Amino acid sequence: MKDSLAYNFIIKDPLYKKIDISSISNSDIVDILFYQGSIDSFCPECNDLSIFTINHDFQKEQHMINLQMSISSPKNHKSSKLFEYSEIYTLEFHCSRNKLHHLNIIYKVEKQTISKIGQSPSLFELQRGEFKKYKFILGNSYNDLYNAVMFYSSHFGVASFAHLRRIVENYFLEKAYQKCKDLSDWDDRKYKESRFSEKLSLLKDELPETLVENQRLYSIISKGIHELNEDECLLYFSAVKECIFLSLDDIIEQNNRKKAKENIKSELSRIDNKINNK
Secondary structure (H helix, E strand, C coil): CCCCHHHHHHHCCCCCCEEEHHHCCHHHHHHHHCCCCEEEEEECCCCEEEEEEECCCHHHHHHHHHHHHHHHCHHHCCCCHHHCCCEEEEEEEEECCCCCCEEEEEEEEECCEEEEEEEECCHHHHHHHHHHHHHHHHHHHHHHHHHHHHHHHCCCHHHHHHHHHHHHHHHHHHHHHHHHCCCCCCCHHHHHCCCHHHHHHHHHHHCCHHHHHCCHHHHHHHHHHHCCCHHHHHHHHHHHHHHHHHHHHHHHHHHHHHHHHHHHHHHHHHHHHHHHCC
């Protein structure tokens, strides 16, 4: 199921992410190790969005049934020695567009934890489809988005936050500042001496609505760079990234609406001239 613990572990969490078995339900354990749903994702080989479907395997399905029975038994509760010994689990999916295109996930169960130890295509390759649409509007800042996702997928949380902050500073704020600095009532000295939250207020008319409504974003990113550890940054990365994506979507929507208005104005003008010149 989309946005379930298992789904996010497969498609959103980086390699070497660990889940403490004692902290999740029996059904989540089975769902992670024997996921039966589909995955909506970018297919690098199709270079397009697709749906990946699980490859059914009788032996794995029997293993799933046996595990369900074992962890539901009072003698084999999930906190017992059932998950103490090392065991490898694999999930194999195929692309609905082309069955030769595969998505493979490898888990390791050991010492009461589940770890994602392998993935092909990589998380970065899968997530590239999410953000390639922003390349045109981001310009040079696209490299920071590219690097942020790459570092996250390689398990470098602090580095990924550093590149997200550069997008906020060098793209959103700088773009809005360039529009405002030549206004007759603009106080450049006041702006440059302001804190980030104050800068947002000064630039709010030229910033995406999502960014203005979520001013704590910058504070979270800055704390991630200076105060949080790698695992904490990795934990919070997806929420921060989604806020930036939504802010970029605001800009795309605004640009599309502006273009649509210009097109309809031009078309109505053409029709009006044609009618009046009959």
